[in-house]
Amino acid sequence: xxxxIILIGFVIAGFLTGxxxxxxxxxxxxxAVAILACLDSVFGAFTANIDKKFRINIFxxxxxxxxxxxxxxxxxxxxxxxxxxxxxxxxxxxxxLNNFSTIRREYIQKIDNKVNREKNKNKIEKI
Amino acid sequence: MEKDILKKIxxxxxxxxIVRFVKKHSVMPYILIGVTMFFLTMMLTAQMxxxxxxxxxxxxxxxxxxxxxxxxxxxxxxxxxxxxxxxVKIVEEYKSNSxxxxxxxxxxxxELKRLSISSGTVNVKGEGIVIVxxxxxxxxxxxxxxxxxxxxxxxxxxxxxxKAAGAEAISINGQRVIATSAIxxxxxxxxxxxxxxxxxxxxxxxxxxxxxxxxINIKNGVADLLREIGIGVKITREKDIKIQKFDGALNFENxxxxx
Numbered sequence: 001x002x003x004x005i006i007l008i009g010f011v012i013a014g015f016l017t018g019x020x021x022x023x024x025x026x027x028x029x030x031x032a033v034a035i036l037a038c039l040d041s042v043f044g045a046f047t048a049n050i051d052k053k054f055r056i057n058i059f060x061x062x063x064x065x066x067x068x069x070x071x072x073x074x075x076x077x078x079x080x081x082x083x084x085x086x087x088x089x090x091x092x093x094x095x096x097l098n099n100f101s102t103i104r105r106e107y108i109q110k111i112d113n114k115v116n117r118e119k120n121k122n123k124i125e126k127i
Numbered sequence: 128m129e130k131d132i133l134k135k136i137x138x139x140x141x142x143x144x145i146v147r148f149v150k151k152h153s154v155m156p157y158i159l160i161g162v163t164m165f166f167l168t169m170m171l172t173a174q175m176x177x178x179x180x181x182x183x184x185x186x187x188x189x190x191x192x193x194x195x196x197x198x199x200x201x202x203x204x205x206x207x208x209x210x211x212x213x214x215v216k217i218v219e220e221y222k223s224n225s226x227x228x229x230x231x232x233x234x235x236x237x238e239l240k241r242l243s244i245s246s247g248t249v250n251v252k253g254e255g256i257v258i259v260x261x262x263x264x265x266x267x268x269x270x271x272x273x274x275x276x277x278x279x280x281x282x283x284x285x286x287x288x289x290k291a292a293g294a295e296a297i298s299i300n301g302q303r304v305i306a307t308s309a310i311x312x313x314x315x316x317x318x319x320x321x322x323x324x325x326x327x328x329x330x331x332x333x334x335x336x337x338x339x340x341x342x343i344n345i346k347n348g349v350a351d352l353l354r355e356i357g358i359g360v361k362i363t364r365e366k367d368i369k370i371q372k373f374d375g376a377l378n379f380e381n382x383x384x385x386x
Binding site: 002003004006007009010011013014015017018019021022023024025028031032034035038039041042056059060063064 | 153154156157158159160161162163164165166167168169170171172173174176177178
C-alpha cells in the first residue's frame with residue numbers, strides 16, 4: 001500500500017515537471033527514442049517479475065543505460081546522416097511487443113486456471 | 128540543557144521511527160522504481176507537449192501535407208482577397224462621399240498607418256528575429272565558390288525567405304528594406320538602398336518569430352546552405368525589435384496611378 005502511494009507520488013511529480021519542461025524541437029527525436037528504451041525496460045521488468053527473475057540492479061542499469069545508448073545512436077546517426085535510430089526503434093518496439101505477449105499469456109493462463117478450478121469445484125459439489 | 132536533551136531524544140526517536148518504517152514496509156525498491164517512473168513520465172509529458180506545440184510549424188511536416196496546406200491557404204487567401212476588395216470598395220465609397228464623419232477619418236488614419244508601415248516610412252517595433260551573418264574563414268573547393276564571405280545573393284536569399292515567411296518589416300544593418308530596395312554587390316562591400324553595409328550583417332525582421340525562425344532554420348533551408356558554405360549564421364528570437372524607417376527619398380517620376 002505504502003509502496004503504491006510512493007509510486008503514484010513519483011508519477012505525479014514526473015508529470016508536473018514534464019509539464020513545466022520545454023524541450024527544443026531539435027532534441028525531440030532523442031527524447032522519443034529514450035522514451036521507447038525506458039518503456040522497453042519497464043515491460044522487460046514486468047516479464048522478469050513473472051519469471052521470478054526480477055533484480056532491481058539490472059532494471060535500473062537497463063533503464064538508464066538503454067536510454068543513453070539509444071540517444072547516442074541517434075546522435076551518431078545524425079552525424080553520419082544514417083537514420084540509425086530506426087534500428088533502436090525497431091528493436092525496442094519488437095522487444096516491447098514480445099514482452100507484452102509474454103505478460104498477456106501469463107495472465108490469461110492464470111485466469112484460465114482459476115476458471116477451471118471453480119468448474120472442478122462445482123463438479124465435485126454436484127457429485 | 129533540558130531542551131537540548133529533549134531534542135536529541137526526539138530526533139533519535141524520529142530517526143528510529145523512519146528506519147523502522149522503511150524496514151517494515153520495504154520501501155526502498157518502490158523508491159528506486161519510483162525514480163525511474165518519475166523520469167519516464169517526465170519525458171513522456173514533456174515530449175507530448177513539445178510535439179503538440181510544434182505540429183503547427185512547418186518543421187516536421189511531410190511534403191504532401193505541406194502541399195495540402197498550401198492549397199488550403201491559397202483558397203483562404205482568395206476568400207480574404209474578395210473580402211478585401213469589398214472593403215476597399217467601401218473605403219472608396221467613403222472617399223467619394225464628401226461627408227467627413229469620424230468613421231471616414233478613422234478608416235483613413237488606419238489606412239495611412241498600414242500603408243506607412245508597408246512602405247517603410249515609419250519606425251516600427253515588435254516581435255521578430257535577428258539574424259547575424261558573419262564572414263567565414265573556410266577555404267572552399269574552387270569549383271563552387273572561392274570564399275566563404277557573405278555575398279549579396281546570400282543576403283537576398285535570406286531577405287526573400289523572410290518575406291516569404293511573412294516578415295512585415297526587414298532591415299539590414301539599419302537599412303530598411305522597402306519595395307524599391309536593391310541589394311547588390313559593389314566591389315568589396317554590399318550596397319543596400321545605395322548605402323554601404325559591411326560584415327557582420329545584422330538582418331532584423333518583424334513578424335511571427337516562430338514562423339520566421341522555422342522558415343530560416345528548416346532542413347536544407349537558407350541557414351543550412353549558408354553554414355555549408357562556411358558563413359556564420361546566428362538566429363535569435365526577440366520580443367521587442369525596433370526597425371528604423373527608410374531614410375532616403377521616395378521619388379516616383381514615371382509611375383502614375385492608373386485608374
